[in-house]
Amino acid sequence: MNIFSKEALAHKHILITGATGGIGYETAKTAAAMGAKITATGRNEEKLDKLKEELLQLTAEENLFLMPADLADPKSREELVAAAEEKLGFINGLVNSAGVGGGNIVEALDEETLEQVMNLNFNSTLFLTQLVYQRMLERKEGDIVNLASLSGLRGTHGNSAYAASKFAVVGWTQSMAVEAIEHNIRVNAVCPGYVDTEMAWNSIRKKAEKKGISFEEGMEEAKKSIPSGQLSTPQEVANVIVFLLTDAAPNIVGESLKISGGSVMR
Template identity: 55%
Template sequence: MIFAQDGMKGQHILVTGATGGIGWQTVIESLKAGAAVTAAGRNIDKLDDLKEDCQKTGIDDKLLIVSADLNQEEDRKNLVDQAGKHAGPITGLVNSAGISGGGTVEDLSEKDMRKVMELNYFSTVALTQLVYPEMKVKGSGAVVNVSSLSGLRATHGNTAYAASKFAVIAFTQAFAHEAAEYGVRVNAVCPGFVDTEMGRNAIRKKGERADRSFEEQLKIVEDGLPSGRITQPEEVARTILFLLSDAAENIIGESVKISGGAVMR
């Protein structure tokens, strides 16, 4: 916990992908800091688990969970409508929803390419289009897009995912230019391997290609990091919260790497 309990008091943060490790922790850290939070995800059972997790620590009084498929226009509109009824104007948007997927160019299907790009890029832009106008009128707000180190450099068999995350970086930079004029800050975070279900699956698949166990591949990954370990989801969440806060008021259009030293530039 790096923020005072009322450090984000009066803020209303919408977090997509709330059932994933990064989104989940972002919801928790935001609530701990005193913000009202609308948490969105497709899996209602996991959303209920998130709410229960927050109830256990007594931080659920400002939480609304909304089941939404962000690929669907009606769901996006309903999400923003429900959020407004819950806690008024959205002051911070965290676009954390995303999926991995794809393979080598030889094996990559059009269906896989479209599926990854639709959620990781298109739905991010489409939801932001619904949230931004009110921020623009108010002359304040912050948007944080969850990209990846794969949005800065691609790796073997990662065409679809990397392309979608490169697109998120491009969107972040272009939109930051537009939004800054109206007092709205737009940034991205670019985590490397994170200790989440998605991150562990990525390590597992990398190991399978080399005929290694998950444990063997994890050791290789961590031995190759200057920090000696992969990132914890709460570390990403706290970086997101910082970018949402007034402490980052002159950070605009940046792609903040959280790599354990894997990528330095």
């Protein structure tokens, strides 16, 4: 079976959050190329328009629905799910890719930053999933993939808020998976290390500034910290996500798949 064929996801309507950049962007394109109907959301309408242009080269317009949404707003979440189902039908695939970096060393962490990071990375993700999951329960069908992080499996210096939010995603994924599989719904997480995206660049830049070195030097240090010597690509992570959405992964349940170039071994 070719899991990346044009028919591999033809039976799926997949809602992808955080689709305006990085991993979410590549996941939307990859899933569309595999035949899925795509609902994509993000805050930036201009970037959503750019994504739509690329998706139209891969699939027909009737298979697409793009809508800006503020996932921190309950009404916006409800409107997104209702509009997506009205346009493309039952959502039987969900990719929670929206997220934000941020944080500080523990003694300098403020309540506002912690609330912002936890709200988008965990709370909003959970409650959007709840809306979609309730519909999946009626059909006893669905696949959910949450974007966590290697920082959700081990602590990282100066990154306590982000790590806490991603540890929460991993724990929630495992707990939800145990409940959901009873209804033929699979829930998994992916846990990338450094990925060649703007979020990683900002993290590397921040660390470089603290050390008084250039961004380029900071990037070289980051690569040297990875056994493979390179950052993962958004496409590599997207490939793992869409694999988990296919019928080729029927017994992968409650996992937190690491994509780290071997970083977890150090």
